[in-house]
Amino acid sequence: MASKSVAAEPSGTTTAASRSHTKKLAELTCEKIEMKIIEMNWPVGEVIGSEADLLAEYGVSRAALREAIRLLEHHNVAYMRRGPGGGLVVAEPDPDAMAHAAAVYLRYRKVTPKALFEARTALEVAAVRSACEHIDEDGIRKLRAALEHEAQFVGGESDATIHDFHTVVAELSGNPALHLFVNVLTQLSAAGFLGATAMFDKKAARSVQASHQVEEVHRTHEAIADAIIAGDAGLAQHRTVRHLNALASALEE
Structure with missing residues (x-):
């Protein structure tokens, strides 16, 4: 009996779904980090984790984490400081x-x-x-x-x-x-x-x-x-x- 052929997915479908999933994870991760900062009583200037620390803590991809950080920076909640001693720094909202x-x-x-x-x-x-x-x-x-x-x-x-x-x-x-x-x-x-x-x-x-x-x-x-x-x-x-x-x-x- 001949096997049924499987129709190929339209080009770009998987990529679009992946981007949507990453965006949703980023938004959820952003919310979790904001909640953590609130629970810490908003310690302005404090580093709350390096990229590696945050990847391990929240269990998301690097792409999702970086998008979450972009959202945090846009909200004036935190920003990423590069270099030795760097990491995600709590900001003072404007x-x-x-x-x-x-x-x-x-x-x-x-x-x-x-x-x-x-x-x-x-x-x-x-x-x-x-x-x-x-x-x-x-x-x-x-x-x-x-x-x-x-x-x-x-x-x-x-x-x-x-x-x-x-x-x-x-x-x-x-x-x-x-x-x-x-x-x-x-x-x-x-x-x-x-x-x-x-x-x-x-x-x-x-x-x-x-x-x-x-x-x-x-x-x-x-x-x-x-x-x-x-x-x-x-x-x-x-x-x-x-x-x-x-x-x-x-x-x-």
């Missing part, structure tokens, strides 16, 4: 990069000015209250430095860094979550006023607002800062809400 990625996603979701400023108001009211409670001499210096920076725009055009006052206040809250999310929403607001360029290069985007509007924003920021420095949470919150309402109205025009 909050600006994370905020930018979230802002891009919300831009993709076409978040409306109304939704944007509803979220901003809730977050910034909380941030201002906490900043009033935690303000110290270092915080006062940061506020004044932000105001001095934006003062250079009075009488002319501004760039997107005029919005940084809000992220400084959020930083002074002492709450990393508030700081991150206010940063995200402030980037989106800047893009709404100055165009998408503001999300990628704050200094390249120039204001189309009249000089008196820039001056008004600066005066308002000064008033909010004065209330925070005085520790008057109620007044600082009131001024912040009024300011955000004005910005929301201007963005919707």
Whole structure:
């Protein structure tokens, strides 16, 4: 009896399946390493294993491990240091990069000015209250430095860094979550006023607002800062809400 012939697989099928398998293994390995770093309490600068150590620990191919490391580097979680004493080093995540990625996603979701400023108001009211409670001499210096920076725009055009006052206040809250999310929403607001360029290069985007509007924003920021420095949470919150309402109205025009 003649044996049945076996149809040959289409060229490239095995390779494509292999690549898909490697990618899935890489993603799982990346997640495992991230979890390990979290469980180690994120020891920035510490080497957690050489390539050989990691291959043995996770039992994956060199290709899958290197793809996992590429993902870790992209996420700003860890990076591979070559040479003697090298290995996978725990990195300090970049909050600006994370905020930018979230802002891009919300831009993709076409978040409306109304939704944007509803979220901003809730977050910034909380941030201002906490900043009033935690303000110290270092915080006062940061506020004044932000105001001095934006003062250079009075009488002319501004760039997107005029919005940084809000992220400084959020930083002074002492709450990393508030700081991150206010940063995200402030980037989106800047893009709404100055165009998408503001999300990628704050200094390249120039204001189309009249000089008196820039001056008004600066005066308002000064008033909010004065209330925070005085520790008057109620007044600082009131001024912040009024300011955000004005910005929301201007963005919707």
